[in-house]
Amino acid sequence: MLEKDIQEVLFTEEQLARRVGELAHQITQDYQGREIVLISVLRGSFVFMADLCRRIDLPCTVDFMAVSSYGTGTSSSGQVQITKDLSGNIEGKDILVVEDILDSGNTLSYLLRVLEQRGPASVRLCTLLDKPDRRVKPVEVHYSGFTIPDAFVVGYGLDYAEHYRNLPYIGILKPEVYGG
Template identity: 50%
Template sequence: MHKDIESIVYSEQVLADRIAELGKQISEDYKGKKLIVVGVMKGANVFVADLIRNMDLDIVLDFIVVSSYGASTESTGVIRLLKDLDENIDSEHVLIVEDIIDSGLTLEYLVNNFETRHPESIRICTLLNKVERRKVDMKVDYIGFQVPDEFIVGYGIDYAERYRNLPYVGILKRSVYE
């Protein structure tokens, strides 16, 4: 375990097992349909890679880059679009894949933005769901795990661009960010 991690919340194996289940469920729900999978970068990169390898579907992979945290531990509430989609989502089924949803502000922004492009459907998949921090009401279609209101890192999730490479999800020691 990394010296800055207080405890491991989800091990590598637990993550792999749950992501396989999510991939199977999504494959069943979209059977016979083309799906545009949109990874929200940078945090969802590891999750998206593992998730799509567990899908038996005709998919197109795209990425969008938004920022609301900077080097902070909390969302600023101001969403900045840094890289838009490359794919046209008009009349397409879209699955937005996030690493973690806490306030919900980024996802609300993305769903509202995507709806103006007239997709056939929009669903949301997140590895981690932190409902205690939610500021907006939203439906999350696929959830890996519910997580406590702790500062989580690893498996693509960062603090100030660090810890993304950890193969597990862990709680960051308060002394690192306070």
């Protein structure tokens, strides 16, 4: 039923699983001998975070934040707000922020700055998708799954109007669906 709204599949379930495994392997190597705190930026990254953390071979804990600059639209408003904060203290800990997509950079530049002010040992960013053509604020990416074109993508946790998150792949949404 949802498939009729997809213009093109960008990454299959198999491609996603393979790339998540590669990212987890690199993270495991880079943090060898340390414990990390994975922070999922809700809601879009929950599927990616679940798959990634199961593949990381290190002691890790997870926490969640909800940060938004989109409201109900399809492009960033530039106004960032934390709608759900962390449950625990991150002072002195190695933090890996896990995000679904890096687009304008507004949300992530704000979030990373807020987290740095809380005194962690380190803060790094892992994003499944990077859309550099839309970047308006610089953000350092330490781990990136895929670079994508400037298209509206859904699936594997990403949504449009809270729909399509449950697709097992990432696809480009037909413009007529969202009025693009």
